[in-house]
Amino acid sequence: MAKDKNRGYKKKPKGNNKTEQSTYKAKKTNKRFAYWRLLVNIGYLVFSGILFYCMITYNPGYDWLFNSLIKNTYKSKEQVLTITTDQKLESKLGFDAKYLLFLKSKTPEEAIILMPPPEIITRKRDGGLFSNDSAYAGNLYWASYFVYPRKLVYEGNESIYSDQITHVAIINKWGYQYAPNVPEDQHQEYSVINL
């Protein structure tokens, strides 16, 4: 049987040979299947491309996701790898985290730390450094996460540890009244003192 140059598969066999007939049919189907498969896959590619293009062009949500959130994550990856966990927490949670991590680093694990009342922990909107939102050093539950297993006691709040204070958190120069031996010229804005 000669090969049909135009169609790419062999000419239809003549006669009653059933094996040849079925082989011819199978090859023809396979060839048609291959063309269709190629076409469908090109269709998949084109559809995916159009879908993706429309998503990021016509919807601000997808645009933000791809062009801001994910893109910036890849972009800043190298930089993020070089900074410490404490620095990351500070960058995310601001001065609240920075101060609490400072307390943690300057006190032993069994420390019981006296914290000032909420009005002393001044928020940004009141001219202070602490956060305006609910992530806040004045919140016992939230703040304890950063200093655990140290215990926090807020001035004015009842606690079973009120009479076992080992350290005082100095915020906006509050707290030095519990350490009268510290000279006034050594008073700092933010610190921690050992009683």
Place this chain on the structure above:
Amino acid sequence: MTALLFFTILAILGGLITYKTGQRDMWLMLGLSFPLGFGYITIVSFIFDLLHVPITIISGTVAILIGIAGLIFNQKDDIVNHNFNPQACLKSVVHFFKNYWGSLFIIGIIAYLLLGISTKAILWPTAAYDSIEGFDFVAKVISQEHVLRNSLFDISYPLASVRAPYPPLVPINFAYAYMAGMEYPKIISVLFIISTFFIMFGLAKDISKNLFIGLILAFILMSTPEYLAMSALSLTNVPTALYAGFGLIFIYRFVNTSKRTDFYLGLILLTLGMWTRTEVIIFSIVAILILGLWSYKNKKYKETIVLTGLIFGSYIIWKLYVDLVLQAQMQQSLNFLPFYDGQKISDILNLVKFVTFSTQYYGWVVYLFLGFGVTLLLPKNRMANVNLYIIIIITWILYVILYYQMDNVDANGNLIPNYITAGYRRGFFSFLPLITYFIASSAPIILTSEWINKKL
């Protein structure tokens, strides 16, 4: 290294549990392996706590190895002689790339998304308020004190906020991540995202009978902006979406196909959902209702009784544990009696409308749901699909009613908007798998898929 080994054996165990349910689809097994593994270790750790056995990486590992040994022993003939065939799995991967090479672009985009969000989750420490005040703090303390009833719940010096007594699935798994030496526990969140992708792909491909359509739908689910962004935070909503959304889907599949594997998976996922967030009760109640109708029709009541027992049993066990052992206040208080507050209804509906239809939050998903809903009017559509549409809407209505019944007003009786703009916004994630599954089973998708497959 410890973390890698621990989570690998956990996944093997989860895979074996999936296998035990009768599920043989490779993608579904991949997707379900972590969520079911996490569930197993949660239940075991809870039992450890009741028995005063310390929750440590060693006790956890031993429990997992015992589980693996038990499941292999139980199914050894099946695994060795009959169904488990790694060569067939490899063959299906080769078949995929041979016949679906046109999907490579979308696979690349999905990989870019998943890798990006995983990088974000792994590189950044926990900063979400709810997590710091709640489950991450609990996890941290469990990892230090090796007990669930730890110093956070010490009634003489309580550090447990209302978020701390959330059901323990997330805190316990976070604790294992800490105990395995990880600096941040957000690897768990990453594993949930990847699992969600594989499950959605497995289900969508199964119903549409086309791998490319499966991929596109899984991609649409994964790229929902708010959902993916929140996946990088250590919140409980992404695991909840997996357990509640897919749990209800499997129960829905069971009432349509009567395949035991769907029932078992639905049962397990919804139960584990109850161990993640109690709001899963809404999805569970709907699942119980549709299963109840199936039971009534088929005069088979065992399934409904088992599901009801496990769902409410899980809730009661955890509630008793919180009340009697932890002696803590359990999250949001609910008003169980019906009441009328016109202003509250109006405020909730306005905010719900704003959040639900925000394309900034959910991209096109909600609009696709409505658009494909119109196709239900097509004569060729299937009744089962209409049922699914109704189920999703009923679940959503019940979910909104839940927010109405919550004690979420301020001293002046005004709704606290945060409940909707934050709580509902993230809670809506559980509807995303349901919506995507509905789209996969809709007439236009099925007909397109049939047309392509007929030619192939």
